[in-house]
Amino acid sequence: MAIEYVLRTALERHIISTRRHFTDVIRDIRAEIEARETTGGQVDRLTLARCGEVGPDRAPALAPGVSRLVRLVLDRPSTTAELARTLPDVGLYCPVSILVQQITDGGTRLSYDSVAGAIAVHRDEAATAVAQSFDTEILELLRRVADRD
Numbered sequence: 001m002a003i004e005y006v007l008r009t010a011l012e013r014h015i016i017s018t019r020r021h022f023t024d025v026i027r028d029i030r031a032e033i034e035a036r037e038t039t040g041g042q043v044d045r046l047t048l049a050r051c052g053e054v055g056p057d058r059a060p061a062l063a064p065g066v067s068r069l070v071r072l073v074l075d076r077p078s079t080t081a082e083l084a085r086t087l088p089d090v091g092l093y094c095p096v097s098i099l100v101q102q103i104t105d106g107g108t109r110l111s112y113d114s115v116a117g118a119i120a121v122h123r124d125e126a127a128t129a130v131a132q133s134f135d136t137e138i139l140e141l142l143r144r145v146a147d148r149d
Contacts, residue, residue: 112139
């Protein structure tokens with residue numbers, strides 16, 4: 001007999017708005033990820049891997065005020081493995097998504113749901129520390145890209 005229960009998790013969505021053009025933001029995020037993948041010719045603990053990308057041709061009808069969107073799926077396998085050792089449910093939260101939206105007024109909006117927020121319900125201090133470090137790296141990348149001139 002199967003048992004089902006509902007676990008309510010917190011959602012910490014970070015939204016960063018910039019006047020930078022959508023294509024410049026996407027290009028810079030991709031460049032940052034690739035630079036991390038190829039630095040020194042080896043993969044290290046800080047490497048982010050682009051697992052996938054969903055563009056507007058695969059997206060549902062766009063909301064009013066949004067003219068284009070891309071969902072970038074990123075992971076750091078070493079972080080996912082470290083989290084899974086103490087918290088198997090992490091597979092629901094990693095890899096992570098970054099939603100990049102072109103706003104009709106010309107700006108760009110970046111949205112990211114934190115892993116630490118999603119796993120907070122489990123009250124696992126070790127996993128939360130790892131998730132917070134990962135979130136910090138993702139958010140620093142997004143802020144850096146959003147702040148470029």
